[in-house]
Amino acid sequence: MPPTSEGPTPQRASRWETLGAWLHVWTPRRNIYVPPPPSRRRVVRWALAAGIPLAVALAVAGVLIAQGKDEGAARERRHAAAIHARELARVRAEQVPRHDRGRAHAAPAALVGDLERAITADARQRVRQHKLEGPIAATTCNSYDPGVTDPPRLPPPGTKVGKFECIASSASLAFGTQRVTTGYPFWARVDFRTSRLVWCKINLQAGEGVATGRPNDAVPLAPACDLTRG
Numbered sequence: 001m002p003p004t005s006e007g008p009t010p011q012r013a014s015r016w017e018t019l020g021a022w023l024h025v026w027t028p029r030r031n032i033y034v035p036p037p038p039s040r041r042r043v044v045r046w047a048l049a050a051g052i053p054l055a056v057a058l059a060v061a062g063v064l065i066a067q068g069k070d071e072g073a074a075r076e077r078r079h080a081a082a083i084h085a086r087e088l089a090r091v092r093a094e095q096v097p098r099h100d101r102g103r104a105h106a107a108p109a110a111l112v113g114d115l116e117r118a119i120t121a122d123a124r125q126r127v128r129q130h131k132l133e134g135p136i137a138a139t140t141c142n143s144y145d146p147g148v149t150d151p152p153r154l155p156p157p158g159t160k161v162g163k164f165e166c167i168a169s170s171a172s173l174a175f176g177t178q179r180v181t182t183g184y185p186f187w188a189r190v191d192f193r194t195s196r197l198v199w200c201k202i203n204l205q206a207g208e209g210v211a212t213g214r215p216n217d218a219v220p221l222a223p224a225c226d227l228t229r230g
Contacts, residue, residue: 010031010032010033011031011032011033012032012033018034018035088218088219091203091218091219092219094131094201094203095200095201095202095203095215095219095221095222095225096200096222097198097199097200097222097224097225098118098122098198098199098200099196099197099198100114100115100118100196100197101194101195101196101197102114102115102190102195102196102197103195104195105195106195108154108155108159108162108190108192109153109154111190111192111195111197112141112153112154112162112164112190114195114197115141115164115166115188115190115197115199116138116139116140116141116166117139118197118199119139119141119166119168119186119188119199120136120138120139120168122168122199122201123136123139123168123184123186123201124136126201132170132184133170134170135170136168136169136170136183136184137169137170137172138168138169139166139167139168139169139186140166140167140169140181141153141164141165141166141188142164142165142166143155143162143163143164144163144164144165144187144227151165159192160191160192160193161189161190161191161192161193162189162190162192163187163188163189163227164187164188164189164190165185165186165187165188165227166185166186166187166188166199167181167183167184167185167186168183168184168186169181169182169183170182170183170184171183184201185201185202185204186199186200186201186202187199187200187202187215187221187225187226187227188200188225189224189225189227198224198225199225200221200222200224200225202215202221202225203215203219
């Protein structure tokens with residue numbers, strides 16, 4: 001920072017310290033003021049006034065400018081990489097499988113109801129933790145059937161482990177004469193033999209719809225929730 005009238009006045013760097021800071025071979029202390037590097041035109045004028053050949057002056061100016069650009073680009077890459085890493089960590093934590101058990105010996109429809117209530121409770125807990133935006137009204141699950149516009153609620157009779165795609169609804173929007181439910185997508189499995197439930201919140205690829213979208217491949221789903229597997 002340049003010296004100001006408020007607070008203690010920083011000590012100005014010496015000429016050699018200033019040059020070292022401009023060339024990034026010396027790091028100034030916090031209380032040392034280093035003026036910004038001169039423009040290329042000013043470097044050329046100084047060089048000519050001192051009798052330094054123009055080629056040398058241009059070379060020095062070019063090095064200063066190129067070095068500044070390279071360091072700025074490197075900082076931007078590091079910043080972008082840090083943001084990307086944080087986002088991957090968030091998605092990875094968000095997709096961790098959750099487990100529960102439905103009512104023993106219950107019918108398939110009753111177990112799907114247990115699954116819906118469990119996902120609703122999970123989504124509301126995430127809202128309280130500020131990981132999702134609420135409120136969460138309810139959850140609706142339908143049998144996972146890719147390519148089908150209106151999949152059935154239950155899989156075919158005799159299915160041992162059912163696959164389900166669910167929506168924990170957070171809003172209902174008017175769309176013509178109908179209303180469209182929006183919310184958070186979950187994939188789940190129900191073991192009708194043991195009443196075990198497992199589900200994961202999924203993160204869809206950008207631009208895809210909830211009903212037909214696929215999870216983002218950047219952070220693969222756990223096998224227990226990946227309905228594209230057997």
